[in-house]
Amino acid sequence: MSIPKAKPRSPWLVTWHVYTALFMREFIARLTQDRFAPVWLFLEPILHVVLLVAVRDLIGRGRIVPGAEFIPWLVIGLLTYFLFRSLWNRGMTAINGNKALFCYRQVHPTDTVIIRCAMEAKLHSVVTLIMITVFVMLGFDMVPADPLGAIEVWLAVILLGLGMAMSFSVLVTFFPEAAKIVALVSLPLYLLSGVMIPIQLMPHGIQEYLLYNPMLHAIELIRGSFFSTYHMVRDVELSYVYEWGVCTLLLGLALQVRYKMRMVSS
Amino acid sequence: MSAEPVIEARNVWKRYHGPFGGDWVLKGLNFTIPRGISVGIVGKNGAGKSTLLRMIGGMDAPDKGEIIERCRISWPIGLSGGFQPSMTGRQNVKFVSRIQGGNKYVDDIIEEVQAFAEIGKAFDKPIATYSSGMKARLAFGLSLAFDFDVYLSDEATAVGDVTFKNKATQAFQDRIGRSSLIMVSHQVKILRDLCQSGIFLHEGKAIWYDKLDDALDAYYESIGQTPNYNEKQKPGRYDPENLIDNKRT
The missing domain is CATH 3.40.50.300 (P-loop containing nucleotide triphosphate hydrolases)
Incomplete structure (x- = not known):
């Protein structure tokens, strides 16, 4: 026996140990899952920007966005949307991916979702900072006008992504079909969140319905805090994003508590 | 008793x-x-x-x-579960040591598990490449490194x-x-x-x-x-x- 007799740990300490261990494990798994993974983190948003700019030039729509340059406007929207999407999609599959670990009673299914979301949020924050720096050095006007406001929206998106991941992780564990529905929904959500099409150009009657989507609020708000002259869609509110985040998170946690044993034993 | x-x-x-x-x-x-x-x-x-x-x-x-x-009580030491197949034996051992609160002793635990399991170089290969006997050796050695x-x-x-x-048998007779x-x-x-x-x-x-x-x-x-x-x-x-x-x- 090389280690001394273990002392009982407080629940907080156990949780902390599990979180740190899971975090390191997830990081290694995420960045070494294939040879392409670290590159892809940067390449994906860049490819999307290039593609979307090309498409817009091709259909001759011009690059008119009220009060902002097109490319910085697009990049900010894309990065915010990607943050949400990967929190949701990857956090959702955390429980299935870590099934082997539930034989250690310290590890709860909830922990794996939280840690995967925390890791994705960190990775995407770093990627975003680097991308913004690169674009500023390339001469684009991407210095945020209101950095604290931007961070606030960024955190709201993380909360929303965590909430969605928390709820859907339970759903996906018991109904694998749900993953297909999520994949089906994410494309229209990409379009309807105003990532590539300015929602301002749509008729007011349609805007009213589009505003039920919290990601539209978040993306408009983060653009508003980056570009001081930008005209956001009317009636966007940060509190709406937080409300969605808190509600989905609470729903998810309730599901996690209710179905914990079934998830561990399945 | x-x-x-x-x-x-x-x-x-x-x-x-x-x-x-x-x-x-x-x-x-x-x-x-x-x-x-x-x-x-x-x-x-x-x-x-x-x-x-x-x-x-x-x-x-x-x-x-x-x-x-x-x-x-230890976790059930079996043939399935407990290990992430895509990770190496060493990574899995590190992970378990950490969640058991052995952060400071990770190196000692690794040494001990290695000594018990005797799987040689395979310790740094992914678990997916292990035979069932090697998995059992590793799992047993790992749980024995902790004082349950x-x-x-x-x-x-x-x-x-x-x-x-x-x-x-020897390990259990010792304790x-x-x-x-x-x-x-x-x-x-x-x-x-x-x-x-x-x-x-x-x-x-x-x-x-x-x-x-x-x-x-x-x-x-x-x-x-x-x-x-x-x-x-x-x-x-x-x-x-x-x-x-x-x-x-």
């Missing part, structure tokens, strides 16, 4: 919910396991041995009743070779009085080497035997076989010396 049992099952019921309903597997188990006593669980395939072990290990919950635990009061083993010894079995073992196995020899008492699971009930041999007797009787043993040469009918099967091997 201390007065307070370390594990106590009170009216434990368990059923499996499948798409076509489910039958009760365990129907009201009642038993207590005293401190420091190693127990072998015997029974037919599907009698609920592994299920019982998982419930003791906290991986599953009974549908009715409760299992009271008053000690540190009770170790749970689910057929982990079945795939090991002779040296591994000797090592496992007699400190830790005990609850094991599920169909191998009479290793059960006899490591356990004193037995639980026989039969038709959803658990019958406790103070002597393992009595549990084995009841088990063999229930499957309508008499084990091949010679006339008593040594005390205990299942002593390896008396078993014709074991003599041959």
Whole structure:
């Protein structure tokens, strides 16, 4: 026996140990899952920007966005949307991916979702900072006008992504079909969140319905805090994003508590 | 033997919910396991041995009743689960050390596990490339690196070779009085080497035997076989010396 007799740990300490261990494990798994993974983190948003700019030039729509340059406007929207999407999609599959670990009673299914979301949020924050720096050095006007406001929206998106991941992780564990529905929904959500099409150009009657989507609020708000002259869609509110985040998170946690044993034993 | 049992099952019921309903597997188990006593669980395939072990290990919950635990219990050491197949043995060992609170001793634990498992260079290869024997060695060594009061083993010894079995036996004999073992196995020899008492699971009930041999007797009787043993040469009918099967091997 090389280690001394273990002392009982407080629940907080156990949780902390599990979180740190899971975090390191997830990081290694995420960045070494294939040879392409670290590159892809940067390449994906860049490819999307290039593609979307090309498409817009091709259909001759011009690059008119009220009060902002097109490319910085697009990049900010894309990065915010990607943050949400990967929190949701990857956090959702955390429980299935870590099934082997539930034989250690310290590890709860909830922990794996939280840690995967925390890791994705960190990775995407770093990627975003680097991308913004690169674009500023390339001469684009991407210095945020209101950095604290931007961070606030960024955190709201993380909360929303965590909430969605928390709820859907339970759903996906018991109904694998749900993953297909999520994949089906994410494309229209990409379009309807105003990532590539300015929602301002749509008729007011349609805007009213589009505003039920919290990601539209978040993306408009983060653009508003980056570009001081930008005209956001009317009636966007940060509190709406937080409300969605808190509600989905609470729903998810309730599901996690209710179905914990079934998830561990399945 | 201390007065307070370390594990106590009170009216434990368990059923499996499948798409076509489910039958009760365990129907009201009642038993207590005293401190420091190693127990072998015997029974037919599907009698609920592994299920019982998982419930003791906290991986599953009974549908009715409760299992009271008053000690540190290891995770069930089995052939499946516990390891991420895409990660190396070393990474998995590090992870488990960390969640068990051994952050400061990770290097010591790795050394100890390596010494026990003796899998050489494979320690730095992904678990997916391991044979079942190597997995069992690693899993056993890993759990032995921590000071549990009770170790749970689910057929982990079945795939090991002779040296591994000797090592496992030795490890548990070293900690007699400190830790005990609850094991599920169909191998009479290793059960006899490591356990004193037995639980026989039969038709959803658990019958406790103070002597393992009595549990084995009841088990063999229930499957309508008499084990091949010679006339008593040594005390205990299942002593390896008396078993014709074991003599041959």
